[in-house]
Amino acid sequence: MSDEFDFDIGSDDEAEMLAASVDVANGKRTHNNCDGTAASSNKRLRIENALNSTNSPNTVLANRVLKERFALSGFRLEQEAAITRVLDGGSAVVVFPTGGGKSLCYQVPAVCFRYQDQAAGLRVTQSSGVTLVISPLIALMKDQVDALLLRGIKAAVLNSSVSRDLYLATQEDLRNGKLDLLYCAPERLNSEGFIASLKDIPGGIRMLAVDEAHCISEWGHSFRPDYLKIARFAKEANVERVICLTATATEKVAEDIRNAFSIPEEGLFRTTMYRPNLRLLAEANPKGTDYKAKLVTHLQKYPGPTIVYVTLQKHTETLATDLVKRGFPARPYHAGMNTDLRSRTQDDFLDSKDMIVVATIAFGMGIDKPNIRNIVHFDIPDSIESYSQQIGRAGRDGKPSVCMFYLATKDFHLRNIFTYGARPSLRSLKLLMAELCSPAHRKLKVGETFTTSLYHLAKDVDINAIVLGIIFAQLELHFGLFRAAGTVYNTYKYATKDARHIQNDASPASRAIKRASVKAAKWTHVAVDQLSQSSGLDRADLVRTLNRWNENGAIELKCEGVQNIFRLQRPLPTTQKEISGIVKELDDSLSATEKLNIERTKSLIDLITAPACFSRALAAYFGETGSSAPVQCGHCTWCESHTQVVLPNEPPLPPDPVKVQKVLDAIPVRNDARFLAKVAFGIKSPRGTAMKVGASGVFESMNVCGFGDLLEVFGRACGEV
Numbered sequence: 260m261s262d263e264f265d266f267d268i269g270s271d272d273e274a275e276m277l278a279a280s281v282d283v284a285n286g287k288r289t290h291n292n293c294d295g296t297a298a299s300s301n302k303r304l305r306i307e308n309a310l311n312s313t314n315s316p317n318t319v320l321a322n323r324v325l326k327e328r329f330a331l332s333g334f335r336l337e338q339e340a341a342i343t344r345v346l347d348g349g350s351a352v353v354v355f356p357t358g359g360g361k362s363l364c365y366q367v368p369a370v371c372f373r374y375q376d377q378a379a380g381l382r383v384t385q386s387s388g389v390t391l392v393i394s395p396l397i398a399l400m401k402d403q404v405d406a407l408l409l410r411g412i413k414a415a416v417l418n419s420s421v422s423r424d425l426y427l428a429t430q431e432d433l434r435n436g437k438l439d440l441l442y443c444a445p446e447r448l449n450s451e452g453f454i455a456s457l458k459d460i461p462g463g464i465r466m467l468a469v470d471e472a473h474c475i476s477e478w479g480h481s482f483r484p485d486y487l488k489i490a491r492f493a494k495e496a497n498v499e500r501v502i503c504l505t506a507t508a509t510e511k512v513a514e515d516i517r518n519a520f521s522i523p524e525e526g527l528f529r530t531t532m533y534r535p536n537l538r539l540l541a542e543a544n545p546k547g548t549d550y551k552a553k554l555v556t557h558l559q560k561y562p563g564p565t566i567v568y569v570t571l572q573k574h575t576e577t578l579a580t581d582l583v584k585r586g587f588p589a590r591p592y593h594a595g596m597n598t599d600l601r602s603r604t605q606d607d608f609l610d611s612k613d614m615i616v617v618a619t620i621a622f623g624m625g626i627d628k629p630n631i632r633n634i635v636h637f638d639i640p641d642s643i644e645s646y647s648q649q650i651g652r653a654g655r656d657g658k659p660s661v662c663m664f665y666l667a668t669k670d671f672h673l674r675n676i677f678t679y680g681a682r683p684s685l686r687s688l689k690l691l692m693a694e695l696c697s698p699a700h701r702k703l704k705v706g707e708t709f710t711t712s713l714y715h716l717a718k719d720v721d722i723n724a725i726v727l728g729i730i731f732a733q734l735e736l737h738f739g740l741f742r743a744a745g746t747v748y749n750t751y752k753y754a755t756k757d758a759r760h761i762q763n764d765a766s767p768a769s770r771a772i773k774r775a776s777v778k779a780a781k782w783t784h785v786a787v788d789q790l791s792q793s794s795g796l797d798r799a800d801l802v803r804t805l806n807r808w809n810e811n812g813a814i815e816l817k818c819e820g821v822q823n824i825f826r827l828q829r830p831l832p833t834t835q836k837e838i839s840g841i842v843k844e845l846d847d848s849l850s851a852t853e854k855l856n857i858e859r860t861k862s863l864i865d866l867i868t869a870p871a872c873f874s875r876a877l878a879a880y881f882g883e884t885g886s887s888a889p890v891q892c893g894h895c896t897w898c899e900s901h902t903q904v905v906l907p908n909e910p911p912l913p914p915d916p917v918k919v920q921k922v923l924d925a926i927p928v929r930n931d932a933r934f935l936a937k938v939a940f941g942i943k944s945p946r947g948t949a950m951k952v953g954a955s956g957v958f959e960s961m962n963v964c965g966f967g968d969l970l971e972v973f974g975r976a977c978g979e980v
């Protein structure tokens with residue numbers, strides 16, 4: 260088995276590389292692909308490059324830091340090349356599979372900068388700057404910071420879960436140039452205060468590391484608009500270099516990442532996605548199949564730590580209960596469970612040799628368990644990227660592992676519900692623009708701010724909160740209307756711990772707070788915005804006073820009712836024509852996203868049902884068509900049986916006029932066909948919740964129909980078509 264393909268076995272230290280290169284030069288085949296073909300010329304080139312780069316002082320430094328600070332004996336092939344590039348001052352994109360060792364690619368340079376500066380004698384002590392790591396995974400950031408601190412590397416995290424004391428201590432460390440790495444979530448770049456605090460770091464931002472960098476691309480499967488703002492931030496903050504990391508990037512996505520940060524092609528470091536120890540299986544489940552019986556047989560045949568992926572949170576619970584009844588040590592996991600239970604489940608799984616976790620996609624990110632033997636897709640994942648990320652969690656120890664994919668038409672249908680459900684109706688977009696361009700907002704001058712609660716706005720205009728975030732980012736980045744400036748809390752409440760301290764504070768802000776405080780059972784409430792208006796005192800003064808009491812231990816402070824602040828970048832549109840133009844552009848782009856997402860799931864089905872090796876098709880999807888890609892893996896369903904898996908042909912039924920009429924009788928809405936179609940199809944929305952459509956008896960009554968057909972019949976009823 261080739262060590263190039265098995266990213267979890269052994270690190271390619273100098274001696275190993277030397278031996279390999281000698282064998283290559285002698286024409287010996289030391290590293291074979293699974294189909295027996297010789298090591299590629301690409302690989303030889305990389306080995307030569309790696310050998311050349313071992314001479315560079317930055318490579319030597321990186322290896323020293325790896326050994327002395329991380330206690331590891333050597334880099335895996337592309338790690339060293341990527342690290343050397345960033346230490347030489349270049350930017351890089353790193354595409355390694357899950358568990359491939361991406362974190363070291365920014366952690367090692369972050370530690371090296373100080374040594375580089377000492378050797379060059381160019382910077383004074385404590386002015387080596389910081390490596391800023393942007394990651395969307397809050398839990399993971401904390402784990403990484405804890406691990407770095409254990410190694411004596413100065414790292415910290417700034418996110419919403421950090422206590423005020425820790426926040427202040429971190430800010431102080433930053434100002435004093437004591438931190439090597441600072442982790443934060445992308446949303447933090449929306450805070451003007453945070454960005455201002457980065458300006459005070461002695462030595463500036465030496466490197467910006469962007470984890471899960473595929474989120475930057477609209478072609479990626481999990482586009483996050485806040486990621487687009489990272490590139491703007493990198494320019495504005497003059498970061499010295501950027502390293503973007505991801506486990507899943509097609510060629511197009513990698514190109515988007517490179518373009519966003521102006522990284523040349525030679526800055527791309529990619530290792531193969533192919534995992535020869537994974538046996539990729541798929542089976543169709545036509546209507547009437549006893550799914551659970553099939554799963555039980557499969558789990559009996561392939562024991563060991565297992566993740567069973569399902570789409571709906573409620574199914575994690577029901578399926579886990581069923582499996583327990585049949586004697587399996589199964590547990591559910593989803594984002595709706597409380598944090599303690601989730602951590603316990605994850606910890607138990609990490610220690611277990613036989614546990615089965617029935618989970619939604621919430622499970623798995625950052626789980627570094629080497630011996631996961633099975634991944635089962637009980638429902639259909641949303642894209643090839645998600646599928647490949649999830650199967651990538653199996654067999655990190657290099658031992659044979661099985662990935663089973665059950666294919667059922669009804670799951671395909673269920674998957675599409677999420678896509679259709681995310682797209683807002685035209686009515687919602689119009690409501691949103693009317694709200695944003697209200698007379699009060701239109702009075703604002705460029706540079707002034709307005710405040711809104713995105714949480715409440717999502718409900719008022721009937722748009723899913725995530726999609727509303729995407730729309731706001733578009734209004735900011737594409738239309739240039741405003742810029743996110745931060746968040747404030749509307750309601751503060753405190754529990755008194757030292758009444759004398761508060762009594763002795765005679766400042767005007769303190770007196771005003773005491774006058775306006777409303778005491779309930781445990782908490783005393785202060786409506787800061789109202790108090791600022793009625794007293795004429797600066798809001799910031801009031802908040803500062805509360806924070807000071809909190810820091811001095813006089814109170815325990817809690818903040819609620821988060822409001823988002825936006826700073827106007829240009830006058831808001833005033834004419835109906837301008838507003839309609841924006842609504843149309845937004846609708847067009849949301850429609851294109853909807854189409855893309857439907858196609859994404861379809862591409863996965865096409866891959867699994869094609870007469871071709873699954874592993875080869877996966878590699879090709881991620882742009883690996885060269886000699887490093889597998890020809891035939893020899894152990895996927897296609898290679899083993901040469902029989903195509905077929906998605907059962909169970910087409911949607913046409914809308915039944917009697918049921919259509921029942922929906923119209925129960926729901927008096929005639930201004931939004933998309934809303935009626937969502938009710939009939941069984942898609943929840945804020946408007947539906949407010950109208951209690953769940954209790955109407957017609958919710959989900961037409962879930963066997965095509966969503967497009969429903970849009971058409973309800974469009975006619977609403978006079979939209």
Ligand SMILES: Nc1ncnc2c1ncn2[C@@H]1O[C@H](COP(=O)(O)OP(=O)(O)OP(=O)(O)O)[C@@H](O)[C@H]1O
Nearest residue numbers: 270331333334335357358359360361362363506625
């Ligand atoms: N050169 C190396 N030698 C030995 N172990 C390594 C090396 N590089 C990384 N590792 C180990 O491999 C494991 C996975 O690394 P890491 O978490 O950085 O992967 P990743 O690519 O970020 O994965 P994910 O996509 O799951 O976040 C870690 O336990 C890490 O310590």
